[in-house]
Amino acid sequence: MKYLSEQIGDYIYQLTYDHLPPEVVQQAKLVTLDAIGDSFSSCDTLWAQALYKNIQNQAGKNEASILVFGDTVPDVNAAFVNAMFIQSMDFNDELSGIHTGSIIPATALSSAETTGSTGKELIVSLVAGYDVAGRLADAIDAQSLFEQGYQPSGVLGSFMASAVSSKLKYL
Secondary structure, eight states: OOOHHHHHHHHHHHOOGGGSOHHHHHHHHHHHHHHHHHHHHHTTSHHHHHHHHHHHTSOOOOOEEOTTTOOEEOHHHHHHHHHHHHHTTTOSOOBTTBOHHHHHHHHHHHHHHHHTOOHHHHHHHHHHHHHHHHHHHHHHTHHHHHHTTOOHHHHHHHHHHHHHHHHHHTO
């Protein structure tokens, strides 16, 4: 019997664009556009600007773009700032109390840019991230945790980001 982590890895590895129904592809495009729009509406908050300025002062390879402003920074930093921009006004989508709409698109956009991925590969990575998020949210009853005052995004965010970036970078 395979461990759960192996099962998730196999699923991510085997998922292809051809497996996706048209309505899933359309939804992946919509959540990406929503995330980009959210970043424009909230990139000027004090906390988002504080993070943005901090990241600008860090060294590293110019790999991925910061939304709205276009600076290029290491991909993990771009994902971090972009997720802050997307989440900053809390307009992004969520799933079972998890801020999927900030973590998944931000990670997908920065990883796709770094790897030179195609649009189809970007879409598959988004779907992998959302699917893993939904399954793990159900497994830990994330909505119940959220209602009790916990933030399940902190628990599951790394799994979502790993699903997205591994699909683009390592498979």
